Amino acid sequence: MPLCAENLAVRRGDALIGLPDLHLSAGQTLALTGPSGAGKTSLLLCLAGLIAPVNGTVQLEDKPLWPSKAIDRARLRGRRIGFVFADYRLIDSLSVMDNLQMARASAHLPLDVARAHHLLDRLGISALTHRRADRLSQGQAQRVALARAVMNAPALILADEPTAALDETNAAAMLSLLLDLAQDEGTALIVATHDARVKARLGAVAEVVTGALT
Amino acid sequence: MMFARFVLAGLWRRWGSTALTLLIGACGLAGLILILWAQTALPEAVKARISETDMVVGPKASGLDLSLCCALHQTPAPGLVSLNSIEARLSEPDLKPYIRASVPIALGDSVEGIRIVWTRPDIVGFYHARLAQGHLWAQPMQMVAGAQAAKTLNLRLGQTLGSSHGLAGEGEAHAARYTVTGILAPTGGVIDHLLLSDLGSIAWVHAHGPDADDHDHAEATDGHHVNAVLVSFTSPVALAAAPALINQSDTLSAASPQLELARLLSLVHPVIYFATGLFVAIGAFGALVLTLSLVQALNRRARDLTLLRFMGATSLDLSLICLAEALLIVHAALVLGVGLSLLGQSALTHVLSAYGLSPHPGLPVDQWPWLYGAALLTACLSALVPALRLALTRDDEGFRA
Numbered sequence: 001m002p003l004c005a006e007n008l009a010v011r012r013g014d015a016l017i018g019l020p021d022l023h024l025s026a027g028q029t030l031a032l033t034g035p036s037g038a039g040k041t042s043l044l045l046c047l048a049g050l051i052a053p054v055n056g057t058v059q060l061e062d063k064p065l066w067p068s069k070a071i072d073r074a075r076l077r078g079r080r081i082g083f084v085f086a087d088y089r090l091i092d093s094l095s096v097m098d099n100l101q102m103a104r105a106s107a108h109l110p111l112d113v114a115r116a117h118h119l120l121d122r123l124g125i126s127a128l129t130h131r132r133a134d135r136l137s138q139g140q141a142q143r144v145a146l147a148r149a150v151m152n153a154p155a156l157i158l159a160d161e162p163t164a165a166l167d168e169t170n171a172a173a174m175l176s177l178l179l180d181l182a183q184d185e186g187t188a189l190i191v192a193t194h195d196a197r198v199k200a201r202l203g204a205v206a207e208v209v210t211g212a213l214t
Numbered sequence: 215m216m217f218a219r220f221v222l223a224g225l226w227r228r229w230g231s232t233a234l235t236l237l238i239g240a241c242g243l244a245g246l247i248l249i250l251w252a253q254t255a256l257p258e259a260v261k262a263r264i265s266e267t268d269m270v271v272g273p274k275a276s277g278l279d280l281s282l283c284c285a286l287h288q289t290p291a292p293g294l295v296s297l298n299s300i301e302a303r304l305s306e307p308d309l310k311p312y313i314r315a316s317v318p319i320a321l322g323d324s325v326e327g328i329r330i331v332w333t334r335p336d337i338v339g340f341y342h343a344r345l346a347q348g349h350l351w352a353q354p355m356q357m358v359a360g361a362q363a364a365k366t367l368n369l370r371l372g373q374t375l376g377s378s379h380g381l382a383g384e385g386e387a388h389a390a391r392y393t394v395t396g397i398l399a400p401t402g403g404v405i406d407h408l409l410l411s412d413l414g415s416i417a418w419v420h421a422h423g424p425d426a427d428d429h430d431h432a433e434a435t436d437g438h439h440v441n442a443v444l445v446s447f448t449s450p451v452a453l454a455a456a457p458a459l460i461n462q463s464d465t466l467s468a469a470s471p472q473l474e475l476a477r478l479l480s481l482v483h484p485v486i487y488f489a490t491g492l493f494v495a496i497g498a499f500g501a502l503v504l505t506l507s508l509v510q511a512l513n514r515r516a517r518d519l520t521l522l523r524f525m526g527a528t529s530l531d532l533s534l535i536c537l538a539e540a541l542l543i544v545h546a547a548l549v550l551g552v553g554l555s556l557l558g559q560s561a562l563t564h565v566l567s568a569y570g571l572s573p574h575p576g577l578p579v580d581q582w583p584w585l586y587g588a589a590l591l592t593a594c595l596s597a598l599v600p601a602l603r604l605a606l607t608r609d610d611e612g613f614r615a
Binding site: 048050071074075077078079083089091092093094098101102103104105106107108111 | 215216217219220223224226227517518521522523524525526527528531
């Protein structure tokens with residue numbers, strides 16, 4: 001099972017954010033919902049192994065993410081989790097190809113040019129291979145961010161409001177790409193969103209629960 | 215490989231501050247290398263120029279005057295003295311065992327600023343020189359040119375040339391003309407920069423010519439008065455004893471050019487210490503600029519570094535990126551600094567060649583280990599602050615809303 005999170009609770013200021021238990025299989029999709037500021041990003045970061053929970057456990061492919069050593073978490077996160085940011089977060093000074101390879105290098109994996117070419121082809125941006133990231137249009141940057149998220153063939157993709165800055169047409173296209181890619185790669189997908197149209201296209205929905213810290 | 219590209223791309227993106235850091239570091243380093251080089255190359259060049267002359271014996275004058283005039287040929291002659299009196303003194307039993315060779319010289323005229331030395335033919339052997347073309351003079355008003363002098367004046371065998379009084383090349387011109395009979399092969403010594411003629415030429419120029427004169431070296435026209443006698447010793451031990459023995463005389467002075475010039479150079483030591491301190495300070499300033507540049511880069515690239523951390527890079531990876539950046543700049547500064555110092559050496563050598571000094575450009579290889587070590591230490595210290603900041607950064611920093 002790619003993801004198993006139980007009794008998860010994360011501190012956010014004076015509030016405690018909780019999540020129903022999650023058991024996500026390969027290829028399954030889930031919308032993590034809640035109003036703006038509810039703590040969706042904090043929970044995603046917790047599932048990515050960046051924010052320590054105050055309670056609960058997270059396992060990725062039967063390996064403990066919480067609790068575990070920081071170095072093991074970093075290795076697991078780099079190799080088995082792909083992340084799509086709302087603002088894409090490409091490295092502006094590097095080319096598209098280098099942005100993809102950076103995901104491999106950061107995870108201490110050997111470079112894989114063939115895989116990068118395959119993904120760029122798949123997303124229809126192979127002509128941009130050597131273009132610097134700061135010279136991409138918004139639509140092109142989206143696709144590169146998606147390619148990078150799946151570059152290391154992760155077990156889980158986490159997407160934080162990936163359509164927040166997009167108009168309706170582009171948001172739908174982006175979501176389609178994300179879903180197709182997750183399906184092709186057999187990857188579990190969690191999308192943090194407050195957009196009802198996004199929720200409607202994902203397999204399951206989990207609502208963030210907020211409570212006061214006692 | 216990818217991290218190296220990341221570092222290079224980052225440096226290229228902020229090329230202005232990279233170039234400034236590089237330039238300051240390179241200038242400090244070039245200055246230090248230049249000083250280290252000059253400390254050994256300049257005394258060696260001076261020594262090479264006077265290496266054959268262990269002692270100068272002349273009229274009563276300061277040792278430095280005698281050395282600068284008669285060994286380095288940079289200043290006007292101090293006065294005249296009887297050649298017989300010098301030769302008599304040198305042949306006395308207390309000095310004779312020390313004397314390997316001696317040769318008299320009389321000075322006063324020049325050709326376009328290049329000094330004419332009236333002397334005997336054995337001066338060529340005294341300086342271990344040899345003829346490249348032609349033959350030595352056989353009579354007065356024939357001339358043999360040193361290699362550099364011949365090159366500067368573009369002399370050829372059989373060419374005639376006039377001379378003028380003094381060293382500046384703007385003195386009163388003499389009517390009598392010399393004929394070039396020989397050109398010497400280069401030696402790297404002072405003789406390369408001289409024009410040589412017979413002691414008897416003095417009479418031709420100053421007594422027989424239409425401008426029979428009353429110059430201060432007119433007294434030398436009898437050929438029995440000279441400005442100095444150059445001496446080489448049989449043993450270095452004589453350096454301590456022989457000048458002192460001659461200086462007891464009421465009419466003669468003797469000086470060791472090597473000792474006099476070493477004394478002169480010692481006066482320059484405070485300047486060298488100051489310059490060394492200055493360039494060390496510039497180097498330290500370069501290190502400070504490098505630190506600030508790295509911290510600034512860290513702030514500018516915080517977003518990228520956070521991303522790398524998210525994608526699995528550890529704090530150690532990120533700290534190593536920082537160190538790699540510092541090492542890259544320091545190594546580039548080393549290469550640029552060495553290049554600048556070689557340019558500086560080349561310029562200094564060109565300037566000094568006008569004074570007949572030919573220091574050999576080169577790098578202070580024996581100083582290289584500590585110089586390189588200091589550069590590496592600078593890189594490590596500069597990277598320390600940003601690396602520590604990266605190591606202490608929380609994993610989620612930069613991601614929270």
